[in-house]
Amino acid sequence: LKDNFFIERKLxxxxxxxxxxLYRMIGIPTNMFTVMFAIGRLxxxxxxxxxxxxxxxxxxxxxxxxxxxxxxxSYIQMDERP
Numbered sequence: 001l002k003d004n005f006f007i008e009r010k011l012x013x014x015x016x017x018x019x020x021x022l023y024r025m026i027g028i029p030t031n032m033f034t035v036m037f038a039i040g041r042l043x044x045x046x047x048x049x050x051x052x053x054x055x056x057x058x059x060x061x062x063x064x065x066x067x068x069x070x071x072x073x074s075y076i077q078m079d080e081r082p
Contacts, residue, residue, distance in 0.1 A: 005011075016037050023036055052061060 020033055
């Protein structure tokens with residue numbers, strides 16, 4: 001975490017960083033990490049869905065968003081990015 005990549009972007013480890021270390025220690029394959037991270041969040045997601053579903057009237061779970069930024073933006077090629 002002392003790498004310039006993290007320092008320049010002010011990135012700090014979250015719970016997934018530490019749980020990933022534990023998953024690796026107990027032998028879970030790295031291609032299953034994403035699944036394991038999601039499984040830990042499922043009870044909260046299901047509870048939130050149930051609360052939304054049980055409250056009347058039903059609300060839109062994901063309201064529509066309208067982009068208000070500029071229509072034309074410059075594109076920087078991948079090899080030219082910092």
